[in-house]
Amino acid sequence: MKASLNEGIEKSTIIVITTLFIVLILTNVFGTTMTPMIWDPAIHFMDSIKYYQAIRTLSPHSMITIDRYYPPLATLIPIPIYAITGPDPRVGIFIENAVFIVILVYALYKLSEFTGSRVPSIIAVFAVLTSPLILDQAITFMLDIPLTAMAVLTWYLLLKSNGFRSRRYSVLSGISLGAGLLAKWTFPIFVMVPVFYELNLSISPLTLGIRGILKQRKNELKNLLTLSVLAVLVAGWWYIPNFKALLSALKYNSQVSGALEGDPPILTLQSFIYYPSSSINYYFGLLGTIVLIGMFIVVLKLRKDDFESLLIIQIITGFLIFTLTRNKAPRFLMPMIPFMGLVIGIGIHKIFKRKKYAAIAVTIVLMVSGIVNVLTFQGVISQRTLIEDPNMIPVSGGRIFATGFYESRIFGHVEWAEYLKTDERDWNIKEILADINDTSDDPVTLYILAQNPWISWPLRYRSLMEDKHIDVIEPTNERNIIPLLSADYVLYTEGGFLSEPWALDYVKRARAIFKKYNNITREFYPVSRYKFPDGAIGVLYARRNSTPLPEEKSDSDNCENISAVFGNSIELTRFCIYNLSEISRSTVLITYTWKSLKKVKKDYIIFVHFTPKGSIDAKFQQDHGPCGGKCPTSSWQPGDTVTESYVVQIPSGCYTIRLGFWDPASGERLEVDEIHNDGYNRAIVSTVCNDESHAIITNGTQKRR
Structure with missing residues (x-):
């Protein structure tokens, strides 16, 4: 009776924490001014619209090539709601994150079966849902929360398969593995530890030899085969046709993107402290990171079972792999946060058995850390800089913060402050789209002569939402300069936040080319003028149907x-x-x-x-x-x-x-x-x-x- 009562209290506690988190996200997504989505979130939302349109028009074959780089699991989740509301960025963001947060919390709760107590899962859920990175990512359209949820769920199902002896959990593991691969291609890194562990259980002892294993482990091998087939069936429809293109893109990003974005080179001091620094700024905050380090040491010294060892190995392996890659971002290690949360929970639980008041004190510190993180996220508490050294600290502009770093917030990016206060109305997105004539069946090309993502990305996804056939191009590389003078419309502005430093030269060249060309030919004429929040004036030019031979050319033209x-x-x-x-x-x-x-x-x-x-x-x-x-x-x-x-x-x-x-x-x-x-x-x-x-x-x- 007492055990049942305790379990009910534990479940209720987790439900309350999760409900409060979802309400917090709901109010942030629907109750505040929405800054236009840019870069990756905009890409994922646009993919979501394209998948919805493909299903709505009964052309599922086109879903294979909608995005040949990012797998589709997260972008498919909001589609049933789109059928009711239509594609909407707020709906997409909330549904995607709410669904996977519930999966993540459920998986954490179930994983606590392997700890001998539900208490570690309560602590882990609190630590995870008050993580600065989880809070920040839950109000935008990204793939990392879905990836994290699927990694934790797959851990649970694999461990329950008991060396693939359980057919039920082997089948569920196969489905979960396939779905995890459709969340993101880094998924195998976060489940390889339990995969190898279960493989070892299924074929041990190795002294049996191949014949002995085939004879005595026939059931396990059948279940392993079933698991593998299901994983391929679930994920293969996307990976097999896109494998070559994906491999090429991953190779490029691993070698080039990190260098372009200024990530520290491999085997440098900055590379080795990149993710430990991220733990303070992104994963748990300063106090939470101190608790994590302490509990990690406790679990490392007092571990008694395989589950605790597996957690330790997974955390160390994950940090090591991503440290040794050039392309870095704090969110790449988001799936480690639940495992670190479990280590915190297990550590506190172990201390409680020995020193009750010490465990209570550590729990209070963790609670204070989490509450401070949430209050900072909400802007109630100001973000405090502890250390500032751009030459040493490789994250957050060379700064370490006491209460986390929040990229979605004005105080998180001082240089973006004026932009993060804006919405689509400020950038005249509706007016620009209305001024573009796309009555023909052929796509209309809009060339934007500004590296301002708050203009270009909402124009892209809004045109999709409104079924407008508009192809938005920016001069981000040499190849993209070529279509400039073939465009149907050109949006010219000298202003704009130059978001990609490596593209600055292309922007300047494209602007100079357009000015010279149009001063000579008058092939483009002004349609409308817009005032943007950064003080710049944008002019929309349209191409004339026919242009006379130019006369105002120089002697060298x-x-x-x-x-x-x-x-x-x-x-x-x-x-x-x-x-x-x-x-x-x-x-x-x-x-x-x-x-x-x-x-x-x-x-x-x-x-x-x-x-x-x-x-x-x-x-x-x-x-x-x-x-x-x-x-x-x-x-x-x-x-x-x-x-x-x-x-x-x-x-x-x-x-x-x-x-x-x-x-x-x-x-x-x-x-x-x-x-x-x-x-x-x-x-x-x-x-x-x-x-x-x-x-x-x-x-x-x-x-x-």
């Missing part, structure tokens, strides 16, 4: 009408070269306008060859799909005109420009009319020269810098 016909289907009507030496040394901007004469069935690639004087062989070239691949030739209708542009640096010397179309399937080129054909189905359209002093000369006209 050349633009002329041409009538070169390819395959009796496509006509090159105009070819222009603009000198950009004042923007970037020895650089020219080339634009050309195509006119579709009749329907083309194939998707041809455009090639542009630069051949040295007196030679027919290309010294350098540029092959590309029309509009950077966004307007394939098979989509061109008779009478359509397509204007393209690209920027190229010219080596010293003079070059003839020859261009044409080729079929990537057969390698054959479209035939060029006799007047322009150089004998190799390339149209000769112009010449460009760069002398030793880096003057750019086009068609014999020279302008020195």
Whole structure:
């Protein structure tokens, strides 16, 4: 009777803590001004909309390639509610996080079966739900809380399988493993310890040999096979078709992204203190981290069973693996927080058996830490900086805080303060979308000449929500500069928070190119002006349906009408070269306008060859799909005109420009009319020269810098 009463109190305590947490998140998501989602949260919310639309339109096959990098579990969860409310960022954020928080708490409670008491699970739930990182991530659309929940649930199910002797728990483990893989590809790191432990149980003792294991462990091996098949069935539909693209992206991110974002190099002091620093700022706060260290030592010294050893091994292994990777972020180790919470709970429980009042004192310190974290998150208590040393501390701008670091809060990012106070209305998102005409079935391209994520990302997801066919592009790399002058609309602003430092040069170049090009051609005309919260004025430009031959060009620019016909289907009507030496040394901007004469069935690639004087062989070239691949030739209708542009640096010397179309399937080129054909189905359209002093000369006209 007493045991039953105690269990009821323990369950009620966990339910109360969880309910308070969900109410807290509910009020923060629905009861406050919502800053526009940017970067990863916006991507995940957009994926959620795309999955919803795919299911609504009965085209589930398209779900495989909606996102080839991020698995879909978290983004699928809000879809049943979208069927009632329609896609909504607040609904998506709340439903996704509430569902997985409940799963996480349930799994923590069930895991306490292996501790001999429910008390550690109560302490762990409190420590987890007052963690600065959990609080911060629960009010945005991310994958890390779902990943954390699935890791803890899978731990419980694997341990209950008892070396795969239990068919029920082996089946459930297989489903959970597959679902965990669909949460995020780092999932195996957080469950590998119980996986290897259960494998060892299933085949031990090894002295049996292979034949003995096959004979005496037949049931376990069958259950293991069932588990494996179920995991593949649950996760394979996404991983198998996307594996190659995913592997390439993961390789790039592991080698390049960390360096671009300024993460510390591997095997440096900053790399080794990155995640310990994160424990103070992101995982538990200062007091909570002190409690964690103390209880970790207690459990390490007094551990008596395999479960406690497994927790210790998992925590050490997780920290070590992510320390030895270049791409770092505190949230990458979020799944360690519940395991560290259990260590805290087990440690306090062990102390209680020996020194009751010491355990009560530690519990009070933990409670104070958690309450202070929540009050800081709510802005009731100010965030206090303990240490500031950007040269040493690799997280949070080189600062260690007493009560946690909250990226979603104004006080968390001082440099973002003015932006985090804003909402979509401040950034004129609704007005910009209303000013864009997307009545045709073809996507409209909007090019944003500002590295301001509070403009670009809400434009992306709002256009999806409103079923508008708008492709938003920013100059984040060399490749993304190419579509600029082929865009249907350009949003120009000199302001904006330059969110990605490595893209700054591309932004400046794209702005300079657009100003020079439009000052000459007047191809884009202003539609609307907007005032943004950062004080910048944005101007939306639209492309004219037809543009006369420009006249306001400089001596070093050349633009002329041409009538070169390819395959009796496509006509090159105009070819222009603009000198950009004042923007970037020895650089020219080339634009050309195509006119579709009749329907083309194939998707041809455009090639542009630069051949040295007196030679027919290309010294350098540029092959590309029309509009950077966004307007394939098979989509061109008779009478359509397509204007393209690209920027190229010219080596010293003079070059003839020859261009044409080729079929990537057969390698054959479209035939060029006799007047322009150089004998190799390339149209000769112009010449460009760069002398030793880096003057750019086009068609014999020279302008020195």
